[in-house]
Amino acid sequence: MSEAPLPVPALDHDEIHIWRTRWSGGAGEVAFASLLAAYAGPGAPPIQRGERGKPCFPPPFDTLGFNWSHSGDVALLAVGRGQAGFEVGVDVETVRPRARALELSKRFFAPDETAMLVALPEAERLGGFLTLWTAKEAVLKAHGGGLSYGLHRVSFSLPGGVATPGHFEGDVGPAPGWRVQPLLLGDGLVSAVAWRGHERNVRVFTFPL
Incomplete structure (x- = not known):
């Protein structure tokens, strides 16, 4: 008898x-699979992996886009509906000291x-770095290219400390076609969700575990 x-x-x-749920050694991924099956509805197929490894549903269930991320014991699942092939990306990072933040930025970000x-005060630099990182990751995870596409190819400005799309290169562009929104999840976490299209x-x- 099925559940x-x-x-x-x-x-x-x-x-x-x-x-939002606890990752708990992968238990969050199991919870997310159950949630996605409920959103997809009767006859939902197993989650598959796309050409570049991104989890997805095959047609005709690909009007449901989704993505997940975890950091430490916090896990997030983003879900949205759209036309066939609709994609959404999410990233979450735990705030902890990162002594190499500027070094990583020089290596992977746009100049x-x-x-x-x-130019930021030192006390604000880590927050700025994580804001940029999560926005970039969210876009590239929605796009499907991931980090291998190049973090420098999706550049942002930071007016008021909010990541705003600037210039996106290649087939991830154009930048104005994207919506990137920070998620306010409380102290100790920085997160963003991204998708193409309208607001x-x-x-x-x-989701309690």
């Missing part, structure tokens, strides 16, 4: 749903971004 599907909120084309970080309302839920 009843998990109850999930109605998800329309003007929303992105974010689920203008590194200059922005250098959407982002709703955050908690």
